[in-house]
Amino acid sequence: MYQRIGFVGVGRMGSNMARHLKIDCDYPITAIYDVHQPLAQEVAEELGATAYDSLKEVTANSDIIITVVTNDDAMRDIFFNEEDNLFWDSNGKTFINCATVSPKIHEEIYQAAIPIGACTLEGSMASSISHAREGNLYLMIGGDEGVFDANRQLLSDLSVNLRYCGGAGSAAKVKALVNMVMNMNTCALAEGLGLASALNLDLDMVCEVFSQTGANSRVLETDAEDMLARDHECWFSAEHAAKDSGIARSLAEECGLDFWMNKTAEAMYRRMTDEGLGDLDKSGVAELTFPGRHAYPEA
Amino acid sequence: MYQRIGFVGVGRMGSNMARHLKIDCDYPITAIYDVHQPLAQEVAEELGATAYDSLKEVTANSDIIITVVTNDDAMRDIFFNEEDNLFWDSNGKTFINCATVSPKIHEEIYQAAIPIGACTLEGSMASSISHAREGNLYLMIGGDEGVFDANRQLLSDLSVNLRYCGGAGSAAKVKALVNMVMNMNTCALAEGLGLASALNLDLDMVCEVFSQTGANSRVLETDAEDMLARDHECWFSAEHAAKDSGIARSLAEECGLDFWMNKTAEAMYRRMTDEGLGDLDKSGVAELTFPGRHAYPEA
Numbered sequence: 341m342y343q344r345i346g347f348v349g350v351g352r353m354g355s356n357m358a359r360h361l362k363i364d365c366d367y368p369i370t371a372i373y374d375v376h377q378p379l380a381q382e383v384a385e386e387l388g389a390t391a392y393d394s395l396k397e398v399t400a401n402s403d404i405i406i407t408v409v410t411n412d413d414a415m416r417d418i419f420f421n422e423e424d425n426l427f428w429d430s431n432g433k434t435f436i437n438c439a440t441v442s443p444k445i446h447e448e449i450y451q452a453a454i455p456i457g458a459c460t461l462e463g464s465m466a467s468s469i470s471h472a473r474e475g476n477l478y479l480m481i482g483g484d485e486g487v488f489d490a491n492r493q494l495l496s497d498l499s500v501n502l503r504y505c506g507g508a509g510s511a512a513k514v515k516a517l518v519n520m521v522m523n524m525n526t527c528a529l530a531e532g533l534g535l536a537s538a539l540n541l542d543l544d545m546v547c548e549v550f551s552q553t554g555a556n557s558r559v560l561e562t563d564a565e566d567m568l569a570r571d572h573e574c575w576f577s578a579e580h581a582a583k584d585s586g587i588a589r590s591l592a593e594e595c596g597l598d599f600w601m602n603k604t605a606e607a608m609y610r611r612m613t614d615e616g617l618g619d620l621d622k623s624g625v626a627e628l629t630f631p632g633r634h635a636y637p638e639a
Numbered sequence: 640m641y642q643r644i645g646f647v648g649v650g651r652m653g654s655n656m657a658r659h660l661k662i663d664c665d666y667p668i669t670a671i672y673d674v675h676q677p678l679a680q681e682v683a684e685e686l687g688a689t690a691y692d693s694l695k696e697v698t699a700n701s702d703i704i705i706t707v708v709t710n711d712d713a714m715r716d717i718f719f720n721e722e723d724n725l726f727w728d729s730n731g732k733t734f735i736n737c738a739t740v741s742p743k744i745h746e747e748i749y750q751a752a753i754p755i756g757a758c759t760l761e762g763s764m765a766s767s768i769s770h771a772r773e774g775n776l777y778l779m780i781g782g783d784e785g786v787f788d789a790n791r792q793l794l795s796d797l798s799v800n801l802r803y804c805g806g807a808g809s810a811a812k813v814k815a816l817v818n819m820v821m822n823m824n825t826c827a828l829a830e831g832l833g834l835a836s837a838l839n840l841d842l843d844m845v846c847e848v849f850s851q852t853g854a855n856s857r858v859l860e861t862d863a864e865d866m867l868a869r870d871h872e873c874w875f876s877a878e879h880a881a882k883d884s885g886i887a888r889s890l891a892e893e894c895g896l897d898f899w900m901n902k903t904a905e906a907m908y909r910r911m912t913d914e915g916l917g918d919l920d921k922s923g924v925a926e927l928t929f930p931g932r933h934a935y936p937e938a
Contacts, residue, residue: 466852466853478851478852480848501851503844503847503848505840505841505844505848506840506841506844510838510840513835513838513840514835514840514844514845514848517831517834517835517840517845517849517854518848518849518852518853518854519853519854520830520831520834520854521827521828521830521831521849521853521854521856522852522853522854524823524824524826524827524830524831524900525823525824525827525853525854525856527823527899527900528820528823528824528827528900528901528904529820531819531820531823531891531898531899531900531901532816532819532820532823534896534898535816535819535887535890535891535894535896535898536812536813536816538891538894538896539809539812539890539894541804541805541809541812541813541816542804542805545802545804545805545813546813546816548802549779549802549804549813549817550816550817550820552777552800553765553777553817553821553857554765554817554818554820554821554824554857554858554861555816555817555818555819555820555821555824555857556856556857557820557824557855557856557857558852558853558854558855558856559853562853588834591834591838592830592834592837595834595837595838595930596930597833597834597837597928597930599830599833599834599928600826600830600903600906600907601823601826601827601830601900601903601904601907602827602830604899604900604903605827605900607899608899608900629896629898631894631895631896
């Protein structure tokens with residue numbers, strides 16, 4: 341017997357996770373909330389759920405509440421707003437928080453849930469909207485392992501790759517590390533291809549050699565062609581990359597570490613945002629490194 | 640009918656290329672030269688060739704001369720030494736130069752060969768000694784395409800992956816780009832895993848997540864385990880990495896480009912050599928980035 345599922349935040353990721361659970365897996369989606377009420381109304385109608393205009397009603401009408409909000413402030417608001425929040429009368433309820441937010445806020449919510457008798461899990465997603473709709477998320481879980489086990493069926497139904505990362509905050513930390521390394525590798529690739537272009541080499545040949553040697557990387561597969569074609573339609577923005585590399589820098593600084601490469605990658609993405617290129621995809625960093633494009637500082 | 644093959648420089652790479660051609664492919668290896676004469680003698684005896692103590696005799700007794708020497712100075716010496724060099728009476732001969740040297744020296748030798756009526760090719764190798772012995776080199780060729788075609792059989796017999804990169808110097812440029820990107824990705828990985836360690840995450844789990852996401856790379860496959868285990872037995876030394884990233888920096892500077900990430904990677908490898916870690920494998924850069932190892936500058 342499936343438990344009742346509520347959704348808080350039904351933007352493109354949240355709404356498609358809800359669609360998948362209802363339409364493909366027949367879970368009862370009972371309660372929907374979004375700060376943008378017409379959106380909540382629309383998704384609720386589509387899925388035969390009720391749109392509530394208070395958070396405590398979502399908790400009252402669900403057993404498991406999946407949250408996908410925009411940032412740390414939004415997370416604090418839905419859990420700690422004194423006038424209306426999800427923790428209201430939430431003993432025995434489970435919250436699965438899938439927004440990309442800081443490890444710290446996940447830890448705060450985890451701690452706050454203990455005296456209430458509620459359970460929390462974080463679900464960090466390394467995936468796109470289509471993966472959400474198809475139940476093919478790459479889903480990293482942080483929190484108590486017992487709570488993870490208790491919700492394994494639901495989490496498996498959302499994901500193609502489900503991974504328990506450790507206690508509260510750890511999934512967000514792993515995601516920060518993934519994006520930190522991805523951003524550095526992207527800047528590295530942009531410099532390699534920029535120099536290949538300056539040297540008038542056959543760029544397709546260079547990409548093929550890279551793919552067969554120590555220069556190979558996932559970002560070579562995903563971004564090299566876009567760098568050559570200057571196709572920077574946004575999947576993961578330069579502004580987002582700058583923010584994520586900054587999160588990694590803060591985590592490192594808290595540990596007393598000064599990481600030169602990560603700071604350099606952050607500086608490159610910050611330069612993009614400073615020069616009005618922040619809305620380009622992260623591949624757009626090649627606009628800084630290819631000769632004759634957006635000028636790089638000269639040697 | 641195979642042509643006679645000479646070898647100049649029979650260190651670990653050159654001697655194993657010669658062994659493969661003679662033992663596995665039955666090429667006539669006729670002439671051997673090495674600055675270390677006992678070594679030339681030993682390899683010549685093993686392969687039924689003659690060890691010569693002058694370069695012009697190597698040319699006289701071979702049709703194709705494969706050179707694998709240590710650096711630019713050694714290349715200049717074997718081709719331009721006024722008292723004895725390979726170009727002596729070399730009309731109609733072919734030189735295949737497989738040392739890792741600068742694009743510039745390949746171009747110089749290519750130009751010098753034209754009036755003599757000799758042919759030159761550069762063969763840049765991204766491979767190890769066992770690949771040389773087994774004829775499984777990753778071999779990138781620069782030079783005239785007609786000369787490449789004329790020697791395709793021999794080059795194929797040496798390699799598992801044969802790639803024509805363009806005119807003289809271009810294979811060395813592509814190799815410099817490969818190592819430049821590889822070095823940056825290695826430093827990036829070392830920072831990512833160093834932060835994971837500082838955050839007390841399960842490092843095997845982090846490596847597996849990296850391998851399945853945008854953080855994946857060839858160096859993750861080759862170096863991550865060594866970084867965790869502090870196993871820095873040398874395959875490609877930090878000193879070599881510093882030198883190669885410096886070559887890429889020079890190439891970029893000649894093009895008026897200032898690449899921040901590459902300079903940062905070079906600085907990290909230079910720091911290793913400054914602190915006496917230059918003989919470690921490139922994976923040893925993790926000694927700088929993991930907390931509690933060789934100290935990184937504090938934040």
